[in-house]
Amino acid sequence: MSSVLVLNGPNLGRLGSREPDVYGSQDLDSLRRLLETDAAGQLSIDLRQTNDEAELVSWLYEAVDTATPVILNPAAFTHYSYALRDAAALVTKAGVPLIEVHISNPHARETFRHTSVISGIATGVIAGFGFGSYRLALASLLWH
Numbered sequence: 001m002s003s004v005l006v007l008n009g010p011n012l013g014r015l016g017s018r019e020p021d022v023y024g025s026q027d028l029d030s031l032r033r034l035l036e037t038d039a040a041g042q043l044s045i046d047l048r049q050t051n052d053e054a055e056l057v058s059w060l061y062e063a064v065d066t067a068t069p070v071i072l073n074p075a076a077f078t079h080y081s082y083a084l085r086d087a088a089a090l091v092t093k094a095g096v097p098l099i100e101v102h103i104s105n106p107h108a109r110e111t112f113r114h115t116s117v118i119s120g121i122a123t124g125v126i127a128g129f130g131f132g133s134y135r136l137a138l139a140s141l142l143w144h
Contacts, residue, residue, distance in 0.1 A: 003046050006046065006047040006071045007059055007071070007073070013028065035135070056074070056084060064090050079117065103130055
């Protein structure tokens with residue numbers, strides 16, 4: 001069975017308690033269970049979260065080296081991390097799918113959230129559907 005890396009950036013370890021009106025009341029363990037159910041043995045879910053930009057970059061290198069598809073919620077790094085953007089570009093340039101996801105719709109929020117340095121190199125972008133954004137990303141990987 002092949003796997004998918006589900007990578008989450010800063011503050012997403014606080015899901016369930018952080019701004020539930022924006023991000024919902026479920027935590028990352030709930031997301032993991034949901035995705036494992038959706039994957040139904042077709043893909044192994046390797047869900048990770050870090051507040052460390054360098055660690056997230058290293059995980060993207062791992063995705064390139066192992067040709068593992070990525071579902072990436074870069075969180076706040078979305079808007080300014082060129083290091084993360086360059087690492088994500090290595091993934092897609094290697095022909096490995098990388099889908100950018102967001103729980104909320106950044107375009108319906110503060111102006112500074114409207115710009116993503118990741119979107120231009122991502123295979124696709126899904127935003128605004130809560131955990132459904134991850135589920136849609138997973139479904140797209142299962143379809144291909």
